[in-house]
Structure formats: structure tokens, C-alpha cells
Amino acid sequence: MEEKLQSIEETATNEVKEAADLEELEELRIKYLGKNGEVTEILQNIGDLPPEQRPVVGKLGNKLKSKLENVIAERKEELKQAAKKERLKKERIDVTLTGRKDNLGSKHPLTQVIDEISEIFLGLGFGIVEGPEVEKDYYNFEALNIPKTHPARDMQDSFYISEDILLRTHTSPVQVRTMEETEVPIRIIAPGRVYRVDEVDANHSPVFHQVEGLMIDQNISFSDLKGILIKVVKELFGEDRKVRFRPSYFPFTEPSAEVDVSCALCGGEGCSTCSDTGWLEILGSGMxxxxxxxxxxxDPNEVSGFAFGMGVERIAILKYGITDIRRFYENDIRFLKQF
Structure with missing residues (x-):
């Protein structure tokens, strides 16, 4: 037994010192010192030896176990240090190499337009209010003077979740909720995402963005509406742009007007972009x-006000000369890098 222990000591020591990696070293530890390892079995079976051999074998076995544990620990540390050096060698930075430029992101063009519009209205004393995108039919239609039997319902085919719940078709519900919950005077804009049943093409998307606005106070008139919107349009498109108001119809405003801005490409002379009219429609408004x-x-006898709404995609298309609304949603990095 003594010769066997000596043989195990020589073999195990050599194998441990030659272990190529931590995985191989662990296999050797299990082979000799594991639950069923060679040294462990000898120590567990000492009771089967003659009484006079037990103390000798026990002493030699424990001594061998302790030695192997130390040898394995030393080799383990050597392998760890070698692995660390190898990793550092691979991760070493060559400071003589040409630097790599970081690809920094930027705000999406629609976000940029929303931020620009918001900054203009904040400068005019308006606050920013948001509301739910999943809306009640009452706030989306009925409270805006569009009852179930009103023919204007045909203007907006909607995504209904239930008979009384739908994805909002405009941010006007935010205006209604604000009038219900806020004391006059009211001066707010409501930016956000809206939904309508539209086929996807160059000019239409079932998901798009709006910024709507509302001002309620005593003695608010159409001249206040015109003054603010002309200021906003010139801030967005430039002081040299002309602004035109055309009579229109909306169920929730009376009187109502569409707002046009002079075409930047032709200077109002007429071209294919403006359909030879010299004007581009940008928003709807009214009292x-x-x-x-x-x-x-x-009480309409005590207060009055005006409201307006603009499509963010429409504004971005006109500002940046984009020809296809789908570009905003395709996540094409070549397109987004331009902004």
C-alpha cells in the first residue's frame, strides 16, 4: 500500500504540473481527491487493512492528500495568471492605430418637429398636456359635437376595441378633458400619436402624430387665433412665408378655417409640389x-376660445422636402442620419 501511495504521488504530481487548463486540472482533482478518487478510496478503506498497517497508511494517505491539494492550488493559480495575461494581451489597445469615430444617435425627425412646435408654443405661454391613446367614444366623438348619427363620423374610420372604446383618431379628446378638469383661462397644446384606418402608401399611415391646441378665456376672438397661428407658421417655416386662411368645416369649431402656407419651392408661383396653386395646406382651426x-x-355666453390641429408628419414633410411618409417608420439609418 505504501508503494501504491508513492506511485500515486509521483504520477498525480506530474499530471497536475502538466495540466493545460483549469478544466483539465479539475478533472485531475476529481480523479485523485474526489468522492470516488484514488486517494479518497484508500483513506476510506483503511479499516480493511491489518491493524499494524492502519496508522502508517493513514498517515501517508493524509500527507499525500494534503500535498496534492497544495500542488493543485499552486497550479490553479498559475493557470489563472496565464489566462489573465493572455486575455490582457488580446485586449491590449494599440494607441498607434487610427481612432474610430463613435456613431452617435440623434432624435427622430418627428420628435425634432414635435419639440420645435412645443418650444414655440411654450414661448407663447401655452402648456403641454397629454392624454390616453386608448380613448372613450364619448371624448373622441360625442363631446366634440359628433354624435353617433352625425355624418361627420364617416370622415374617420376608427380602430374600435369595444363599442365604447377605441384608439383615438385625434388628440382633441385631450382638449375636452382639459376643459372639464381645468379652470379658465386655458392655454394648452396636446401632442401625441393617433390612429385611423388608412391603407399605407406615400401619403397615408394608420399611425401618425398630431399637435392640437386650445385657448379658452373671456373675449377670445378669431383675430387672436389668426395672430397666434401666423406667428407659429412663420417660426416654423420662415418669416418670408405667406399665410392664408380658407373657410372650412369641422363639427367642433364654428367658424372653421384651413391654414395654408406659401410654397417654398416656387415662391407661390405654382409648381408640381403645390399642385400649381402656390399654397400648401398645413393645419385646421376654428372657434x-x-x-x-x-x-x-x-358657459359659451361667458367664455370663448379657439382650437387648431396639425399633423406632425405633414409639417416634417413640408419642412424637409420628404416625398414619402413611410420613410418616418422604416428605420432606415441612411434616412435618419440626415437629421
């Missing part, structure tokens, strides 16, 4: 309908 004020708990 808040008395019925809408009443349904929101306001």
Missing part, C-alpha cells in the same frame, strides 16, 4: 363650437 363648450361644463 370652439358653443355646444362643445357646454358639454365640457363651460
Amino acid at each position: 370652439v363650437h358653443p355646444r362643445v363648450l357646454e358639454m365640457s361644463g363651460l
